[in-house]
Amino acid sequence: MRIVDAEVVVTSPDRNFVTLVLRTDDGLTGIGDGTLNGRELAVVAYLREHVAPLLLGRDAHRIEDTWQLLYRGAYWRRGPVTMAAIAAVDVALWDLKAQAAQMPLYQLLGGASRTGLMAYGHASGQTLPELVESIHARLEEGYRSIRVQSGVPGLRSIYGISAPSPAQPGQETHPTQGSPVARPAEEDWDSRAYLRHLPGVFEAVRAEFGPELPLLHDVHHRLTPVQAARLGKDLEPYDLFWLEDCTPAENQEALRLVRQHTTTPLAVGEVFNTAWDYQTLLREQLIDYVRSAVTHTGGISHLRKLLDQAALHQIRAGMHGPTDISPVGMAAQLHLGLAIHNFGIQEYARHGALTDEVFRQTSTFRDGHLHPGDEPGLGVTLDLEAAARHPYRPAYLPVNRLADQTVHDW
Ligand code: CS2
Ligand code: MG
Numbered sequence: 017m018r019i020v021d022a023e024v025v026v027t028s029p030d031r032n033f034v035t036l037v038l039r040t041d042d043g044l045t046g047i048g049d050g051t052l053n054g055r056e057l058a059v060v061a062y063l064r065e066h067v068a069p070l071l072l073g074r075d076a077h078r079i080e081d082t083w084q085l086l087y088r089g090a091y092w093r094r095g096p097v098t099m100a101a102i103a104a105v106d107v108a109l110w111d112l113k114a115q116a117a118q119m120p121l122y123q124l125l126g127g128a129s130r131t132g133l134m135a136y137g138h139a140s141g142q143t144l145p146e147l148v149e150s151i152h153a154r155l156e157e158g159y160r161s162i163r164v165q166s167g168v169p170g171l172r173s174i175y176g177i178s179a180p181s182p183a184q185p186g187q188e189t190h191p192t193q194g195s196p197v198a199r200p201a202e203e204d205w206d207s208r209a210y211l212r213h214l215p216g217v218f219e220a221v222r223a224e225f226g227p228e229l230p231l232l233h234d235v236h237h238r239l240t241p242v243q244a245a246r247l248g249k250d251l252e253p254y255d256l257f258w259l260e261d262c263t264p265a266e267n268q269e270a271l272r273l274v275r276q277h278t279t280t281p282l283a284v285g286e287v288f289n290t291a292w293d294y295q296t297l298l299r300e301q302l303i304d305y306v307r308s309a310v311t312h313t314g315g316i317s318h319l320r321k322l323l324d325q326a327a328l329h330q331i332r333a334g335m336h337g338p339t340d341i342s343p344v345g346m347a348a349q350l351h352l353g354l355a356i357h358n359f360g361i362q363e364y365a366r367h368g369a370l371t372d373e374v375f376r377q378t379s380t381f382r383d384g385h386l387h388p389g390d391e392p393g394l395g396v397t398l399d400l401e402a403a404a405r406h407p408y409r410p411a412y413l414p415v416n417r418l419a420d421q422t423v424h425d426w
Pocket of ligand 2: 261
């Protein structure tokens, strides 16, 4: 099974996606996601200029060898652009191998360890009534676990919440979705106001929805270790499923302080790109969930190694699944999540209707659970004609500023 063509497709149905399409001499087509939100074209150039020429003529079955060739062969280690590019190749090769074997990919990864993947959806509101309405809407859509994001009095617009609008009260912001921006939008931030406000939000949500509903919350890297420790403690009565990215976790040791002070479970890692970024976190058992996505962590081959290592420390997978992971990347992590033993939960934000036209998918979402489907391979096909109708649009993620205009983590 020789690779005869490697094409990089950029399309922007509802937002930008980068897809690698590999074709083989026996007529198969495999696809992989290389989308890096806000820096998409860096991955496109990496793939087109530096990776595609190396793939032509190679045996598509040699997945691990190709991974090592691209990782070690670059000499320069790690990094989001490199690891997204390697992920696109890795996932396309797994797609090809599973199609050649005429099996859904999860069968090649060891077979199903469960009947479906518990998925959490996003609820948010600028005010408490808007938030409650948003949680009800997600429950009606079938979600059985909910991430709760709330506005903070005095702050105009913050991560996960759109500014109040009569047309779409409390609807979640999908950064870069909709109207692309030539410059990053600026949002504002005040950690003390947030720390005062959030526990009351969770108290009210628990009072409305009862003790059973799994609730999650994303801090988006905004707190110092001591602030995060306090928030974890303050939220303990509301029994969170997890508290996500409570500090900028590239300072892995900082999580020690948080851990010493709270039993609120911690999830970290959506911005990491290799297993090496987790060394202290795993060894010292400082987190409970690994947030890495297949697309940003060198693909199935590398993330599998990280998750197997996490399993030895009773740490589970909670793979990143916002709309900036394409349907191809999502399918890859559904197959992986179905196969591994230490699956925890899957983030799931539905793509728009245009995206569903460009990427045809076999996955299903029923009663709060996802399943990748049983077609050979990943179960996703890319409609090249539909993709061509939606050219790339430059778009940036927002940035955050404090009241005195200091740039803060967004
Ligand atoms: C987020 C993401 O889903 C999440 O947990 O933190 O929405 C993140 O902001 C985006 O993926 C950035 O591209
Ligand atoms: Mg997050």
